[in-house]
Amino acid sequence: MTTTRRDFLKTSALAGGGLMMGISLPAAVGVSEAQAAGTVYTPNAWVHIADDNTITLISARSEMGQGVYTSMPMLIAEELDVDLKKIKVDIAPPDAVYVNALLGAQITGGSTSVRDAWEKLRIGGAQVRMMLVSAAAQKWGVDASKLTTANGMVNGPDGKQASYGELAAAAAKLPVPKDVVLKDPKDFKIIGKATRRLDTPNKVNGKTQYGIDVTLPGMVYASLEQCPVIGGTVKSVDATKARSMPGVIDVVQIPDGVAVVANSYWRAKKARETLIVQWDEGSVAKINNATMMEGIRAASASGKKINIKKTGGDVDAAIKGAAKTLQAEYSSPLLAHATLEPMNFTADFKDGKCLLIGPTQFQQGAQGAVAAALGIKPEDITLKTTFLGGGFGRRLELDFIVQAAQISKAVGKPVKLLWTREDDTTHDFYRPMALNRLSAGLDASGKPVGLKFELTSQSITQRAFGLPKDTLDPFMAEASVVPYDIPNMTQDMVIHDAGLRVGYWRSVSHALNAFPNESFVDEMAKAAGKDPYTYRMSLLDKQPRFANVLKQAAAKAGWGKPLPAGHKQGIALMEGYDTYMAQIAEISVNKAHEIKVHKVTVVADLGHMVNPDTVEAQIQSSIAFGLTAALYGEVTLVDGRVQQTNFHNYPILRMNEMPKINVTLVQSKEKPGGIGEPATALIGPAVANALFAATGKRVRSLPLTPEKIARA
DSSP states (O other): OOHHHHHHOOOOOOOOOOOSSSSSOTTTTTTGGGGGGGGGOOOOEEEEEOTTTTTTEHHHHHHHOSSSHHHHHHHHHHHHHHGGGEEEEEOOOOGGGBTTTTTTBBBBTTTOOHHHHHHHHHHHHHHHHHHHHHHHHHHHHGGGEEEOETEEEEOOOOEEEEEHHHHHHHHTTSSOOOOOOOOOOGGOTTTOOOOOOTTHHHHTTTTOOGGGGGOOOOOOOEEEOOOOOOEEEEEEEHHHHHHHHHHHEEEETTEEEEEEEESSHHHHHHHTTTTTEEEEOOOOGGGHHHHHHHHHHHHHHHSSSEEEEEESSSSSHHHHHHSEEEEEEEEOBBBBBOOHHHEEEEEEEEEEEEEEOOSSHHHHHHHHHHHHTTTTOOGEEEEEEEEEOEEEEEEEGGGHHHHHHHHHHHHOEEEEEEEHHHHHHSSSSSHHHHHHHHEEEEOOTTEEEEEEEEEEEEOOHHHHHHTTTTOOOTTTTTTTTTOOOSEEEEEEEEEHHHHHBBBOOOOTTTHHHHHHHHHHHHHHHHHHHOOOHHHTTTTTTTTHHHHHHHHHHHHHHTTTSEEEESEEEEEEEEEEEEEEEEEEEEEEEEETTOOOOOOOOEEOSSSSSSOHHHHHHHHHHEEEEEEHHHHHHOOOEETTTTOOOOOTTOOOOOOOOOEEEEEEEOOOOOOOOOSSSSHHHHHHHHHHHHHHHHHHHOOSSSOOOHHHHHHH
């Protein structure tokens, strides 16, 4: 075959002339292809209006399945008064205007997309609409207040009407309005309405481009041999056999390893397998899971404690004087991101400039890192972001992007670098190990009078962004403070480098901290002789949003009512990214100590929602991701070598294992919360608490494997 299935499915794109309502953007922006000579710009980076009235809205966040390709344009379209079905969408290039204000860079992560864009994009849409109305008012010689907008048209008296395309050139010459009145939510026609995703049709017909689909004229392929111990370097290489194999163009060494470059990926990979490389394995070769945890325990006992929050008075005295005391230790393992699309990127270095095309969550970081690696200026790099076949935090990292650029420079050709699944699993930036120690004191009635929480783990932010040593890392503190009314509490962290590179993983430290906190609250309820639901509710009088989601979840899950034989339920409650959520997991455990999760009931209050349909899908996705980790997820090292290589020994949840998920979304007027990650953190403790209800066994270490259940 001379054509691919994807090419066969593609249909030809329509071209059009254009007027750009936006700042003058780098050539990387996709709509530049549709701009005609004479294109003009206004100070708004979100809207492109073509001569034929084709409207393109810009998504400043990367699309990795979470729905920003739809939700971001919905925010703009609401205030711009355009039909969402008739617009096009492009993902933004690197530019300061697209910086995520909540993260301080052009980053997609932290469940921030809607929270950052909620007012910003609506203002952008409203500004352009007002400029178009002003242009029409001048054209017709009427007062702007007499005009209305709808479906990409400005309507005036006596049947006057003009499309946005007709008015764009004149509007571009007008000043940008500073005082913008946004719509009252009661008048929303798009925001808050369940909307079919704009990216679905092109995903079905094969037109959507992921990084792995990119092709360039004259492009070659690279497969990179990296040290089996992360961080190891090349001592020597014998590439004699590889160079003689069919299709091989070159073998080049870069700081991260040895790349074989060929005229097809398969030929590059097969030739790579013949390389004979001697490695300097470095310090990581000395570690394994046991030694890493030993170091974490030692740091927990003697390391510098950094206070996260302190409530009330002397916590130690309160616990010591309590009628009943309890303490527990919880641990979480290393985890891989396991994106379904392995790491890849395409680079074309030529004449001191570099074109980068591929899947990234961090445009500015990619631009800066490649510039530093190649010794060129960031402005000499053009970056185009494709769709991401999964991100989960892995594509915040820049290693594979830099590698592609270095290989392209070395061979003088456009290069697509493709990692194998094995490369991906064994060379990740893993979610760090964690140790949580908790203690509590209860009064005679069982109510808590004091609670101590301590997390010992690695700081990803120190590695990734240079956070100073012994500084509180907010991305370690998430979900460390429980919402319950406990008069004396203290939460601390100890930062300890366990020796392996680590990265942000979906829900970041919410997952590390919600598991011990919500499990320990269940232990407190047990010690008090109380039902886990009623115990929690008794401690939420001052937290109405928490109490509401918990109460609704209990009612919808049938808490306290008869269940099928062998079925038990467990609760977990958390605020994450300004979203309040309760989950109740219904499980059974067979004689082989295997957990089957039958149903998960979710109630979420995330304030204003842009697209409820995507919100529900994100909750379902997060539960699948979090349940994978809770039941199976663990990366193990032997002599610094990751033992898991593919989905046969790093399994992900299968379709037949997916529980039924019932989602209730609270209608709220509060500011928007993030939804891409919170549910991931809650499913683990919900299942662990249900496991205790079913078996009487408290497993305090994830994953909840049959072996651990048997030993408990």
